[in-house]
Amino acid sequence: MSASFASALSAAHDAASAQHYPTGALYVVATPIGNLADISLRALHVLQLVDSIACEDTRHTQGLLRSYGLERPGSQLLALHQHNEAEAAQQVIARLQQGQRLAYVSDAGTPGVSDPGARLAAAVQAAGLRTIPLPGASSITAALSVAGAVAPTQASSGFLFAGFLATKQAERAAQVQQLGHEARCCVLLEAPHRIGELAQALAVLGPRPVTLAREITKQFEEIVTQPADQLPAWLDGAPQRSRGEFVVVLHPVALQDDSGEGLRVLRLLLAELPTKAAVRLAAEITGAPRNALYDAALQIKREGADED
Structure with missing residues (x-):
């Protein structure tokens, strides 16, 4: 364990151990995307607490755990990645049904967004079991x-x-x-x-x-x-x-301000037509982005409602 994290596990225990951690639940844990200090105290506590850890790459996760002084035997690490997520999810579910706590971590960041984990979470929920998010780093x-x-x-x-x-x-x-x-x-x-x-x-x-x-x-x-x-x-x-x-x-497409043609035409049309029709015609007439005009139309409607 790095000396920099010598006190982190103690702090994690003090900060998070009094909370309730249900058994038979999957803990979806965000991990650092580069800087090891971007780990939450609750994540450190849960990674100590769970019976097993499903992970995108067992070797990578083993190295990450060792950085924090968390030693885990290989038998407690389950490989779950984009190529085996469906079948490995069934192994996770079987362990959860036995009353175990499991964590899932991807190689970096928050699982299930761009990394694997979404199919796992869906399968666990479909089996009637709990998924518990531990938020953290996300690029x-x-x-x-x-x-x-x-x-x-x-x-x-x-x-x-x-x-x-x-x-x-x-x-x-x-x-x-x-x-x-x-x-x-x-x-x-x-x-x-x-x-x-x-x-x-x-x-x-x-x-x-x-x-x-x-x-x-x-x-x-x-x-x-x-x-x-x-x-x-x-x-x-x-x-x-x-x-x-x-x-x-x-960055968003810049919509012209109130003096611009897109909004000028939109305001005129909104006075006579339903919102969708006004937006469609304003986009065709001025070439302004339809999505931006629709958002602007909603804002104009809200402003009108506030004045009433």
Whole structure:
């Protein structure tokens, strides 16, 4: 165990041991995405408490546990990854039905979002058993928290998680074209050997701001925002810029303000037509994104209701 974590297990016990941890339950545990200090005290306590740990890679998880001074025999680690998730889930269910507590961890971050775990959670719930989340590190929310791309006051609030795009060029180009019409913030993931290809594909989005976050929480973390059409040149500017795992945040499509044509036409149409019809016609007349106009229409309706 690293000396840095010598007191962590004691603190975990003091902070979390008084809570109730049901038997026959699956604990879905988020683990660090790079910085070992990003582990929760409750996660450390549960990883000590459970009877077995299902994990994406047993060797990786064994190394992670040892970093915190948590030794586990190999018999208490069950491999569960994207290639065997369905059959391994049945082994987990069998152990839970015996009254055991099990944890599930992916290699890094929160399971079941981009990593394996979703099928496992669904199977456990279908068997009438409990799934209990232990929140923690996530590259997706970490990138969103600093990108400044999801503001509740924007007409296009919220975000779309698209994950990894297709590897084939034509399919990827079609997906990018579809995302280009999406008014909300969009979050993508990409590997270092393909980030250049993704940047070339995104360049067709022109000046739309894109935040690249690589090596999040690690020593060489880098987070930058560039216009989409300048991403290839930025990546080519230094070799290290293409290294590490990437979260890519497409900022929302900017809708014109109240003096703009899209909103002007929308307000006129809303006075005479139902919301959906007004949005459809405003989009056809002005070319403004339909999703953004719809969000703006809802906001206009709310403002009208507040004034009544």
